[in-house]
Amino acid sequence: MAKTNPFTFLQQVRSETSKVTWPSRRETTISTIMVFIMVALASIFLFAADQVLGYVVGLIMNAGA
Template structure:
């Protein structure tokens, strides 16, 4: 494994960081809102699915009584 001195390493890190395309503030806000909306949809879907499955299992369990 090749050893690199810390100064050279930091120069390489800095040059690689300069190549990164960072999102704009607007893109970050829109992406964050989209994540929250999708989380809300997923939570609502799984809540409804859980209620329906619970109801069906309840009907099955009470059918034998």
């Protein structure tokens, strides 16, 4: 593995960082909103699935009594 001095390394990092295509403010906002919507939908689905499964397990547990 080749060793480079810290100054050369920082120059290389700066060079590579300038090649990155950064998202615009609008793209970042839209992506953030989409993430919040998907989290809300997933939490609603998991809550509903938990309630249904809890109800079914309760019916099964009380069926033998």
